[in-house]
Amino acid sequence: MTLRISVIGTGYLGATHAACLAELGFDVLGVDRSAAKVDALSRGLVPFHEPGLDELVAGHTASGRLRFTTDLAEAAAFADVHFICVGTPQQSQGTAADLTAVFDVAAGLAPHLRHSTVVIGKSTVPVGTAAELAATLRARLPLGVEAEVAWNPEFLREGHAVQDTLRPDRLVFGVTSPGAELVLREIYAAAIERGTPVHVTDLATAELAKVAANAFLATKISFINAMAEISDRAGADVVALADVLGDDARIGRRFLDAGIGFGGGCLPKDIRALAARAAELGAPSIRALLEDVDDINLRARDRAADLAAAMCGGDLDGRRVALLGAAFKPLSDDVRDSPALHVAAALRRRGADVRVFDPAAANNARAVAPELTYVAHVDAALHDADLVVLATDWPELVALDPGRAGALVRSRRILDGRNKLDEEAWTAAGWAFRALGRAAAP
Numbered sequence: 520m521t522l523r524i525s526v527i528g529t530g531y532l533g534a535t536h537a538a539c540l541a542e543l544g545f546d547v548l549g550v551d552r553s554a555a556k557v558d559a560l561s562r563g564l565v566p567f568h569e570p571g572l573d574e575l576v577a578g579h580t581a582s583g584r585l586r587f588t589t590d591l592a593e594a595a596a597f598a599d600v601h602f603i604c605v606g607t608p609q610q611s612q613g614t615a616a617d618l619t620a621v622f623d624v625a626a627g628l629a630p631h632l633r634h635s636t637v638v639i640g641k642s643t644v645p646v647g648t649a650a651e652l653a654a655t656l657r658a659r660l661p662l663g664v665e666a667e668v669a670w671n672p673e674f675l676r677e678g679h680a681v682q683d684t685l686r687p688d689r690l691v692f693g694v695t696s697p698g699a700e701l702v703l704r705e706i707y708a709a710a711i712e713r714g715t716p717v718h719v720t721d722l723a724t725a726e727l728a729k730v731a732a733n734a735f736l737a738t739k740i741s742f743i744n745a746m747a748e749i750s751d752r753a754g755a756d757v758v759a760l761a762d763v764l765g766d767d768a769r770i771g772r773r774f775l776d777a778g779i780g781f782g783g784g785c786l787p788k789d790i791r792a793l794a795a796r797a798a799e800l801g802a803p804s805i806r807a808l809l810e811d812v813d814d815i816n817l818r819a820r821d822r823a824a825d826l827a828a829a830m831c832g833g834d835l836d837g838r839r840v841a842l843l844g845a846a847f848k849p850l851s852d853d854v855r856d857s858p859a860l861h862v863a864a865a866l867r868r869r870g871a872d873v874r875v876f877d878p879a880a881a882n883n884a885r886a887v888a889p890e891l892t893y894v895a896h897v898d899a900a901l902h903d904a905d906l907v908v909l910a911t912d913w914p915e916l917v918a919l920d921p922g923r924a925g926a927l928v929r930s931r932r933i934l935d936g937r938n939k940l941d942e943e944a945w946t947a948a949g950w951a952f953r954a955l956g957r958a959a960a961p
């Protein structure tokens with residue numbers, strides 16, 4: 520019989536996971552406390568931008584294999600297995616993770632369970648959460664019903680979420696029994712048959728695997744941004760430097776793009792939560808490292824604002840700036856902790872008239888930064904600009920034609936905040952071209 524699975528929390532992670540499980544042939548019920556989200560998804564509409572997801576959600580809601588509800592009791596009655604995919608944002612006061620949603624789900628689900636089940640955590644959580652969650656569940660289960668907790672962290676990248684979910688690099692099964700491992704092996708049978716490596720671990724290692732991966736990636740980005748700073752002082756070129764480092768197979772070129780740094784709903788809050796958890800556990804080394812990584816990351820945004828001012832003669836007051844990109848990364852409409860919006864706000868504070876263009880994220884950006892001006896077409900941002908800033912490396916923005924853009928602006932000045940533009944082509948078209956880490960930035 521086909522396994523029936525509930526996916527609780529249907530945001531970027533959960534909606535993708537639910538749709539991909541339906542694609543793999545399971546009967547899936549997505550649960551979210553947001554009635555608006557459930558309503559949209561039930562009608563086959565994805566309320567955020569994720570390439571390839573619309574087709575999956577539309578197709579599988581139409582076939583009936585994928586349904587959505589706000590009701591945890593319905594999920595308890597329907598599913599053999601439950602995934603927890605709710606948000607674990609940074610606490611409003613402090614840097615630790617806010618786990619309210621995770622524990623609310625466990626407390627809300629447990630009393631409705633009528634048969635023994637596995638509750639699989641997918642949200643990113645501080646190490647130790649799974650064990651606590653198991654105790655929360657146990658305390659609320661009806662007599663004779665058992666619920667085992669497993670942890671199966673998710674490594675998907677926004678913008679590539681469908682592909683990453685259907686064809687993951689590796690699978691991590693944090694379990695406390697062979698039974699839970701078997702359930703996970705059944706769910707991921709297609710990927711396992713294709714040879715995807717499976718790491719079966721204890722709960723704590725599985726929880727740590729996710730935050731350690733994010734901490735490592737964040738460290739790599741901050742490392743190259745620290746090298747960008749010294750490159751500027753020393754007259755070196757951080758892109759050439761990254762190419763040299765990247766050819767070392769032990770290092771690799773990915774995540775060595777200097778620029779305005781990382782953002783989004785994961786890396787910043789995950790490294791802060793890990794640092795906070797490390798402090799609680801008395802593990803000072805990772806805490807100290809990650810605090811520096813965070814500082815370097817935020818400093819890169821400020822350095823970009825300084826460079827923008829320097830390019831305009833030291834004064835941004837009244838200058839019109841075309842800020843290209845608002846999402847924290849290309850192919851996404853996610854603006855959580857977006858470096859692009861941080862830079863835009865810094866330029867505005869210095870008196871610039873900032874016009875923001877993003878191919879997908881303008882609505883989300885407007886909701887969090889309504890004080891900025893958003894335009895619907897890149898040409899409207901470029902029109903009469905004194906300075907252009909590439910803040911998110913969307914392919915269509917990286918592919919902008921310097922000649923055509925030059926005809927629209929007032930002054931041909933461009934700051935490549937992502938080190939992705941072809942410097943030669945822009946300079947040949949008469950642009951003053953600057954980028955962090957490519958000599959003589961402040």
Ligand code: NAD
Nearest residue numbers: 528529530531532551552553605606607620623642643673
């Ligand atoms: P999100 O904010 O897009 O989605 C979270 C969803 O949970 C929302 O739809 C919200 O309404 C719902 N929710 C919150 N409380 C609930 C409750 N009590 N009951 C039911 N639903 C509830 O967040 P996201 O980006 O999908 O992240 C979810 C988790 O996955 C986080 O722990 C995150 O760190 C992790 N993660 C995210 C990504 C990513 O790329 N976005 C990748 C890997 C892991």
